[in-house]
Amino acid sequence: MNRILILEDEPALNEMMCDFLEGEGYKVTSCASYDEAVGLASKGFDLFIFDVKIIGGNGFELLRELRESGIKTPCIFTTSLNTTDDVQKGFSSGCDDYLKKPFELRELLVRVQNVLRRVFGGSLIKLNNELSFDALQKRVLRGNEPIDITKKECDLLALFVANSGKTVTRDEIYTHLWGYDEPSEMSLRVYIRKLRILLGNERIISHSKVGYEFVPFE
Template identity: 35%
Template sequence: MKILLLEDDTALANILVDYLEDEYEVVQTYSMKKALELCETEKFDVYIFDINVPDGDGISLLHELRDFNDETPTIFITAFHDTKYLKSAFSAGANDFIKKPFDLDELGVRIENIKKHFGLESLVELAQELVLDTKTHTLMNGNATKQLSQRESDCLHYLYKNRHRVISSNELLQNFWEFDEMPSDDAIRTIIKNLRKYVGKEHILNIRGEGYKFE
């Protein structure tokens, strides 16, 4: 699992990176501008943002990311104890909030909760007797197994993680192909057709004129 950490306190950032790297891949930056660049060029499973950084704030950054349909689960860390920041963070699309000072194990528990809620563990239970192994790209349906391509696996996992909303073909294209390699919508239709055959049409709905939704 890959985490982006935006924290401008050097001492705290080093402590957090040391702690998190025992379990996860961590990319750390002190700058809101650099964090935005990283979000545009790399894929992360979890964001951990400080609210107050020298060139902006984590809440504004999350607003911008959410406007571009980036639904990556986000935990805010802050020294502010005013509830207005709590409200602003959740209004921007935050998934959790932790106040400084905090115990490192508390952060670990919150990350584990995010992993379970958003299907970020390597074995993801999509439905009863339907399990996706995101590391091996293997789909297990009861006693049967199906080897997926990486793009099929990634698209299925993305649909599941964002199961509360409809995902357009364009969003899938932007997430899984580089701009200069982007194919036509036919590539997405083919992947979706295959996935519906593997998991059942009742789990991947085709919302006419809008896109696809995992049920």
């Protein structure tokens, strides 16, 4: 189940978006202010949906701050600001899509689905000859049956899959798995070891003092 963080300070619209997306099978957390979003953003979400005119700040600046802190979670802006300059500001701050208000909830769903597919490169990704990763449901499958791995191991694998062939730094991993909590190097090593047992040592390359690179299955 993909986790979505919604930032919308208009209560009725916030509730409508949450109810609709939960009805479509997503796990949704909502907030109404800049500070609330900052506190929640590092909690392992798969997608942000941010209004731009928000209590306590500006959605563009919020996303820019999160990107600078190493949070790469994809983001859709929803806003009544609709000039070309506004759209340019949105994308330059690091967003993945821009939805102008008013919008139909079905259109929002299409945007959510498209961004998640684009980020993860398709829903079902082969890990080896036996295993695949369902990027939208965030689970590892052997055939059609899910196998038992911990949430943090699955979150780490999702981060690797989304950045296949690229070096993911330790700081990026710490932010993704622990957010503002104290990270654990020992726990990270355990997660890496378990994923290597599952996939093969050659699939996760260590880059000394930098991070790890996930080698996609061919």
